[in-house]
Amino acid sequence: MIFSFELAIFGSTISVLIIMFLLLYFYAQDYRKYLLEVNHEEILDRGQENAVLSNMKRELSFAAFFMDDSKSIGIRYIITSLLFFFIAGLAGIGMRISLWNPNPTFLTPIQYNVLLTEHGTLMLYGWATGSILGLGYYLLPSMLKIKKDKLGHLNSAMFWFYFIGGVLLIFSRSTASWYFYYPLTDQLTEAGGGTYSFAALAGVLLILTAANVASIVFLKMIFLDRDKSIRLSKLPLFAWSIVSTALLILSSAPVSMVADVMLIYDLINPIFFTGSNGTALGYAILFWFWGHPIVYVAVIPAFGLIYELLPKYANTKVYSYKSGVVGLLLLMILSGTVWGHHLFNSGLGTIWDLIFSTTSFLVAIPSAITVFNWIATLWTGKIRLTVPMLFILNAIVDFVIGGVTGVMQADVGINELIHGTYWVTAHFHFILLGMTTGMAFAAIYALFPTLSGGRRYNVAMAKAHFYLTALGTYVMTVPWALGGFQGMPRRVAGYFGIFQSYQDAAAIGGIILGIGQLVFLINLVYSSTKPISVSNENILESEVVYGE
Amino acid sequence: MNKRVQYELIWLIAVIAILALSALANYNYTVSSSKEIAQPYNGDPAGVVINVTGYQWGWQFQYPNGTITTDKLVLMANVTYTLIVTSKDVIHDLYIPQFGVQVYAVYDHTNEVSFTPLVPGTYIMECVEYCGEYHYEMRGEVVVL
Ligand code: HEM
Numbered sequence: 176m177i178f179s180f181e182l183a184i185f186g187s188t189i190s191v192l193i194i195m196f197l198l199l200y201f202y203a204q205d206y207r208k209y210l211l212e213v214n215h216e217e218i219l220d221r222g223q224e225n226a227v228l229s230n231m232k233r234e235l236s237f238a239a240f241f242m243d244d245s246k247s248i249g250i251r252y253i254i255t256s257l258l259f260f261f262i263a264g265l266a267g268i269g270m271r272i273s274l275w276n277p278n279p280t281f282l283t284p285i286q287y288n289v290l291l292t293e294h295g296t297l298m299l300y301g302w303a304t305g306s307i308l309g310l311g312y313y314l315l316p317s318m319l320k321i322k323k324d325k326l327g328h329l330n331s332a333m334f335w336f337y338f339i340g341g342v343l344l345i346f347s348r349s350t351a352s353w354y355f356y357y358p359l360t361d362q363l364t365e366a367g368g369g370t371y372s373f374a375a376l377a378g379v380l381l382i383l384t385a386a387n388v389a390s391i392v393f394l395k396m397i398f399l400d401r402d403k404s405i406r407l408s409k410l411p412l413f414a415w416s417i418v419s420t421a422l423l424i425l426s427s428a429p430v431s432m433v434a435d436v437m438l439i440y441d442l443i444n445p446i447f448f449t450g451s452n453g454t455a456l457g458y459a460i461l462f463w464f465w466g467h468p469i470v471y472v473a474v475i476p477a478f479g480l481i482y483e484l485l486p487k488y489a490n491t492k493v494y495s496y497k498s499g500v501v502g503l504l505l506l507m508i509l510s511g512t513v514w515g516h517h518l519f520n521s522g523l524g525t526i527w528d529l530i531f532s533t534t535s536f537l538v539a540i541p542s543a544i545t546v547f548n549w550i551a552t553l554w555t556g557k558i559r560l561t562v563p564m565l566f567i568l569n570a571i572v573d574f575v576i577g578g579v580t581g582v583m584q585a586d587v588g589i590n591e592l593i594h595g596t597y598w599v600t601a602h603f604h605f606i607l608l609g610m611t612t613g614m615a616f617a618a619i620y621a622l623f624p625t626l627s628g629g630r631r632y633n634v635a636m637a638k639a640h641f642y643l644t645a646l647g648t649y650v651m652t653v654p655w656a657l658g659g660f661q662g663m664p665r666r667v668a669g670y671f672g673i674f675q676s677y678q679d680a681a682a683i684g685g686i687i688l689g690i691g692q693l694v695f696l697i698n699l700v701y702s703s704t705k706p707i708s709v710s711n712e713n714i715l716e717s718e719v720v721y722g723e
Numbered sequence: 724m725n726k727r728v729q730y731e732l733i734w735l736i737a738v739i740a741i742l743a744l745s746a747l748a749n750y751n752y753t754v755s756s757s758k759e760i761a762q763p764y765n766g767d768p769a770g771v772v773i774n775v776t777g778y779q780w781g782w783q784f785q786y787p788n789g790t791i792t793t794d795k796l797v798l799m800a801n802v803t804y805t806l807i808v809t810s811k812d813v814i815h816d817l818y819i820p821q822f823g824v825q826v827y828a829v830y831d832h833t834n835e836v837s838f839t840p841l842v843p844g845t846y847i848m849e850c851v852e853y854c855g856e857y858h859y860e861m862r863g864e865v866v867v868l
Pocket residue numbers: 470471473474516517535536538539542577578579580581582584585586590593594595599602603606607611
């Protein structure tokens with residue numbers, strides 16, 4: 176073979192990668208042995224070893240990628256979902272800046288649409304779903320003191336499904352948006368749904384498979400493997416929130432997966448959503464049967480985290496344990512019945528419109544039960560404004576705003592005015608940024624001593640992160656809501672000049688948000704290089720006291 | 724019943740009352756203005772019929788006298804119109820913000836919506852269901868004479 180420069184570069188890159196892989200592998204084995212030796216219990220088999228490992232206080236480490244106890248799986252998901260969050264966030268800020276002028280500035284329409292699809296899919300499937308699976312795998316084993324942890328291979332394989340799914344979402348350059356509506360998705364052109372749109376569908380399928388399996392594993396941990404000293408009536412509310420989330424995933428995600436497979440099948444032989452017995456709206460209906468529940472999948476675990484953290488920073492107990500559980504479970508049941516509110520103007524007919532808007536009003540009841548429970552808890556406590564507490568308080572406010580805008584747009588008459596506008600985008604960014612993302616940050620800060628193996632984060636930087644994130648959220652979403660109410664359309668690469676002031680204000684908000692996340696990143700790196708200074712106590716494991 | 728549960732119930736009843744009122748208002752509107760809400764075409768249009776076709780990427784309007792306009796809808800004030808809407812390809816969504824009119828355009832499926840413009844002037848019209856590369860240019864104006 177003739178020597179070529181490219182070949183040399185390629186070959187050496189591959190060999191460096193292989194060496195790095197092997198080094199990490201052996202490091203991980205060593206690390207695992209070390210962790211097990213620290214623990215002096217007698218250990219018989221690998222399942223028990225894993226159970227011991229997943230009950231330990233564990234720091235974030237890349238060695239987790241070669242270990243398969245539940246806690247390592249959690250660490251893998253946490254690291255990867257953060258990566259997806261930053262990629263999707265960059266896409267979001269890119270879109271925002273490109274919308275500075277009414278005509279597309281630095282993004283061509285196709286590039287804009289690629290970023291739109293990447294942002295939506297990666298944020299929901301990569302970040303929201305991924306971080307929740309991560310926190311579930313990370314927190315549940317030690318919260319419930321599980322005695323068995325035997326599904327390591329399965330959990331590990333499912334993590335790689337999720338990882339590859341995310342990679343496919345990024346590199347497929349799909350422009351079908353996170354709905355993947357038929358027939359757009361099956362137009363395999365740059366101008367339609369993207370040449371490799373089916374790869375993005377495969378990515379979604381892989382991630383949803385992982386989410387389904389993880390849900391079953393969580394239910395198994397909670398109902399079968401937990402330490403029997405924890406009675407069901409004393410189960411932590413975070414565990415209840417995972418029960419609710421897992422059941423919601425299992426009862427609705429498969430519907431959307433079937434629809435995705437039908438879309439892929441229709442590429443070859445169009446029978447499902449077109450022709451004599453199919454309709455394009457059929458896909459939309461199957462999609463929203465999952466499309467609504469996923470937004471609750473993204474918030475219910477955040478509710479659970481608030482229940483766990485709030486009492487600790489308010490020095491009190493949760494006002495009412497019972498209504499906490501009832502609220503979480505009712506949310507799961509009711510949010511399975513409202514999906515039609517995404518299709519009011521599609522021609523469901525007025526009867527269905529009425530049914531879905533009424534069920535949507537009902538969802539507000541368990542949401543209100545939950546919020547009142549928090550407010551009552553705050554009322555009876557003494558509030559300490561630590562960084563996680565700031566995120567929690569902001570999350571509650573943002574959720575209330577998001578919930579009220581949600582109920583408003585569930586009104587058939589109002590929906591005709593704001594469907595398809597930035598009002599809707601504002602509605603869900605309040606919740607997905609303020610609640611889902613905010614509570615993930617709150618958990619990361621609260622767990623920082625554990626996650627970093629006994630280090631403290633820099634409080635000034637963490638506060639800057641909080642204030643920039645909260646401020647950025649408002650500066651971005653309030654103009655969206657105002658513009659949206661006057662008809663500013665969403666998912667556009669350019670717009671009528673009359674909307675420019677709203678778009679520009681929102682762009683500034685997006686930039687503030689970006690700077691905030693940069694501070695977060697710097698803080699993570701800076702603080703993890705500091706010497707060990709505190710105990711690595713996991714505050715989410717200690718006993719929680721609940722009211723009745 | 725103890726005090727704590729009582730507090731919870733009071734708040735809950737307040738919320739349910741507000742929601743019930745909203746639901747009632749919603750019911751009233753939906754029933755009394757059902758023609759103004761997008762729904763499958765039932766063969767009994769009110770007023771002047773305009774056939775609308777969405778395609779990648781534009782809107783075509785066909786009036787009763789056979790005239791056709793693209794990306795521009797011309798109406799008379801105080802006349803009731805029914806739009807009968809369908810699509811040539813992917814799903815679109817015709818939206819006239821100032822009139823509160825919104826209706827999906829779906830391939831192989833027709834929807835209808837009725838309305839009566841009152842004030843002469845020029846208004847905007849947009850596609851608000853994402854439909855590919857030039858989705859953002861799928862917009863135009865509504866002129867009321
Ligand atoms: C009080 C409860 C809520 C109600 C009544 C409600 C209602 C609605 C309605 C009616 C829509 C459709 C708007 C339209 O496109 O015309 C919508 C969209 C949306 N909601 Fe909510 N919502 C609620 C809570 C939430 C929560 C907790 C989240 C999540 C984190 C959420 C996330 C979303 C998202 C992501 C969309 C838009 C999906 C899309 O079109 O891309 N909502 N909501």
